Amino acid sequence: MKKRYFFIILFLIIILCYVTNIAQIPENIVLLSNEKLNIKKMYGISFEAKEKQILETWQGENVESQNVDIKLFGKIKVKEVSVTTIPQIKVVPVGNLIGLKLYTNGVLVIGMAELTNTENEIQRPYETTNIKEGDTIIELDHQEIDSIKTLQTIVNNSGEKNIEVKYVHDRRNFNFKYTTNESK
Numbered sequence: 001m002k003k004r005y006f007f008i009i010l011f012l013i014i015i016l017c018y019v020t021n022i023a024q025i026p027e028n029i030v031l032l033s034n035e036k037l038n039i040k041k042m043y044g045i046s047f048e049a050k051e052k053q054i055l056e057t058w059q060g061e062n063v064e065s066q067n068v069d070i071k072l073f074g075k076i077k078v079k080e081v082s083v084t085t086i087p088q089i090k091v092v093p094v095g096n097l098i099g100l101k102l103y104t105n106g107v108l109v110i111g112m113a114e115l116t117n118t119e120n121e122i123q124r125p126y127e128t129t130n131i132k133e134g135d136t137i138i139e140l141d142h143q144e145i146d147s148i149k150t151l152q153t154i155v156n157n158s159g160e161k162n163i164e165v166k167y168v169h170d171r172r173n174f175n176f177k178y179t180t181n182e183s184k
Contacts, residue, residue, distance in 0.1 A: 018042060022070060022078055029083045033061065037068070037083055044073045061087035092134060106138035106145045106168070129176045131167055138173075139166035 021042050031037065041047070048069045055063045063086050070079040110133060115123045131137075137145055140154045141164055155163065162177045 018045070018072070021045065022072075025070065025079060025081060027079070027081055029081060031083060031085050033085055033087045035085075046071050046074050055084070063087070090134075106136040107148050107151050109133055109135045109137065109167075125178045129165075129178075130169065130174065131165075131176075132169065136168045137165060138168055140164070 021040075022045065025039055029037065037047075039047070048071060050067045050069065052064050052066045055065050057063070063084065065082060065084045068081045068083055069077050070081060072078050109131060112124070112126050112133065115125065137151065139145060140151060141158070143150075143154060145151050145154075160179070162179050164175060164177050166173060166175050168174075
């Protein structure tokens with residue numbers, strides 16, 4: 001009799017695991033154009049994708065929708081998920097400052113300014129590099145940059161030595177060396 005209850009309880013626990021796993025999968029999923037659908041699945045759960053439909057074209061790229069059937073043991077349809085794929089967009093904040101704070105890894109380049117050294121010479125360090133507005137400076141002299149204050153401190157304390165600058169442009173890391181021209 002105890003074995004019978006044990007198997008009944010074990011069977012109910014297995015059913016509970018499957019039900020909670022399937023219930024955790026959302027009914028609508030939105031992906032960016034280069035992302036893959038990545039859902040953890042248990043043994044016996046399979047996905048069957050239906051035909052893609054183009055909903056609209058936005059900035060030359062298609063917004064696609066596809067229904068995916070979730071099946072138990074390849075036969076019993078237990079859920080249908082709508083997967084929408086949208087093109088990646090680039091957001092560039094412009095306009096007047098209204099208290100918006102961007103959290104980035106590093107310091108976001110939002111403009112190019114001239115610098116005046118101690119000899120009152122005007123310098124434009126960005127002219128000899130490929131750094132552009134929208135890039136992110138992530139390291140100076142192998143020190144991680146977490147704020148504009150950190151960046152200013154490292155540059156101000158550098159003296160006449162080369163500063164190695166590491167920045168991100170179009171999701172790729174680049175380096176360049178900048179020499180400060182301070183008088184001795």
